[in-house]
Amino acid sequence: METGGGGLNAAAAAIGMESIPDGLRIAEEETPSTGSSQSQINHNNNRVCGYIDCGVHITCFSEVSDNGTLHFQIIRLHKQIYAWIGCNSAKFGHLYAAAPTRPNNTVSVTSLLGGASDNTGSGIARRLALKTGLNADAEKKLVQKLINLGYTRPKSDGTSP
Amino acid sequence: MDSSLSGQAFPVRHKNLSVDIKGHKTDIILCSYDDHFLVIATQIGSMGTILHARKEEGVSIHPTFNVSVVFGKRDEPMLVACARQLIEHMSNSGSSRPLVLALGLRDHSVVQSQ
Numbered sequence: 001m002e003t004g005g006g007g008l009n010a011a012a013a014a015i016g017m018e019s020i021p022d023g024l025r026i027a028e029e030e031t032p033s034t035g036s037s038q039s040q041i042n043h044n045n046n047r048v049c050g051y052i053d054c055g056v057h058i059t060c061f062s063e064v065s066d067n068g069t070l071h072f073q074i075i076r077l078h079k080q081i082y083a084w085i086g087c088n089s090a091k092f093g094h095l096y097a098a099a100p101t102r103p104n105n106t107v108s109v110t111s112l113l114g115g116a117s118d119n120t121g122s123g124i125a126r127r128l129a130l131k132t133g134l135n136a137d138a139e140k141k142l143v144q145k146l147i148n149l150g151y152t153r154p155k156s157d158g159t160s161p
Numbered sequence: 162m163d164s165s166l167s168g169q170a171f172p173v174r175h176k177n178l179s180v181d182i183k184g185h186k187t188d189i190i191l192c193s194y195d196d197h198f199l200v201i202a203t204q205i206g207s208m209g210t211i212l213h214a215r216k217e218e219g220v221s222i223h224p225t226f227n228v229s230v231v232f233g234k235r236d237e238p239m240l241v242a243c244a245r246q247l248i249e250h251m252s253n254s255g256s257s258r259p260l261v262l263a264l265g266l267r268d269h270s271v272v273q274s275q
Contacts, residue, residue, distance in 0.1 A: 055179060056188045060171045071172055075190060078206030084194075090172035092197035095211075095261065097232055112231040113213060113261070 059149060063141055070138050076151060083128065083146075085138050094121045098129035185267050198251065201263040209265025210234045212241065214248035216257050224252055237269050 059074040071086040086093070094115030101108045109126040116122065124139050128146070146152050175192040185204040192199040203209055210233030217225045228244045244262045251260060 055186075056177055056190060058175060058177060058190070060173065060175070062169065062171060073171075073173055073175075073192070075201070077188070077201075077203060077208065080207040082201075082208065084173070086172065090195040092194040092199070092261070095231070110232075112211060 057149075059145065061145065065138070065141075067138070070141060072138075072142055072145060074142075074145065074149070074151075076149070081128075081146075081151060083142060085124070085142060087138065096122050096125035098122075098125040100129065183268065197259050197261055198256075199261045199263075200247070201265075203263065203265030204267045205265040207265050208232075208263035210237065210240050210263070212244040212262045212264070213259065214244040214262060215259035216248065216252050224249075226252070239269050240264050 055078075057074075057076040059076075060072065062069055062071045064070075068088040071084075071090065073082075073084040075082040084093075092113075094111065095113035096109055096111050096115060098107055098109040100106065107126050107129045109122050109129070111122060124142075127139065128143065143152075173192055173194055175190065177188065177190045180187050180189065182204070187202060187204050190199075190201040201208055211231050212228060213231050214226060214228040217227050219225060226245060226248050228241050228248065230241065234240060243264065244260065247262060248260050251258070
């Protein structure tokens with residue numbers, strides 16, 4: 001994770017994905033959410049529901065690492081995932097979109113706000129869309145959380161796409 | 162050693178709700194970052210068209226705003242108008258933070274308020 005004057009302190013990525021299979025059970029997890037009221041007509045809170053088709057799921061968590069405090073926010077929509085990472089920061093950062101594209105489902109990534117196609121954020125977005133990861137601390141934690149929440153495809157034969 | 166932070170407030174506040182609009186279930190998510198607001202309103206299960214709206218720096222007493230589509234439909238002027246209205250309301254409420262607005266709507270027609 002880049003830090004410093006010219007580095008990226010926060011990154012957000014919108015990740016397109018296939019529809020999640022119905023009936024896939026997610027481990028129930030309560031996420032800390034402070035400062036948000038819950039006045040809703042249909043109640044959708046931060047608790048991950050037991051089944052996929054419960055609507056919007058928001059997962060927020062923070063972890064201390066060697067680089068400082070990492071903040072993660074995952075918003076799961078029915079056909080898309082939005083993920084935000086902040087490193088010692090709650091700034092929005094740069095926004096990227098990544099998704100499999102035709103003809104052979106190669107993942108393409110584009111910068112939507114700020115950023116470029118060759119820096120940390122775009123790489124994370126692309127690899128999240130591929131559902132593989134490198135050893136970067138923040139990305140590793142985010143990928144692990146996505147696996148725990150059941151948002152990733154199961155590995156096939158262990159070879160990376 | 163890595164450790165989870167329990168008991169500390171998450172730095173990004175958010176609120177989410179679900180409403181019915183003309184028979185379509187609409188999920189609305191509001192997030193407050195230090196330097197941006199993110200608003201998602203979707204009926205289609207994805208973020209849809211993403212717009213960026215910000216107040217422009219200037220010395221005029223009448224603020225001006227810049228709205229652009231950064232992803233999705235660029236031929237739906239009502240989406241831009243929606244972002245423009247929201248950023249002006251936010252500015253009038255005292256906030257100068259830019260807005261990232263994601264609209265995934267089934268119907269882009271304007272509904273006259275009763």
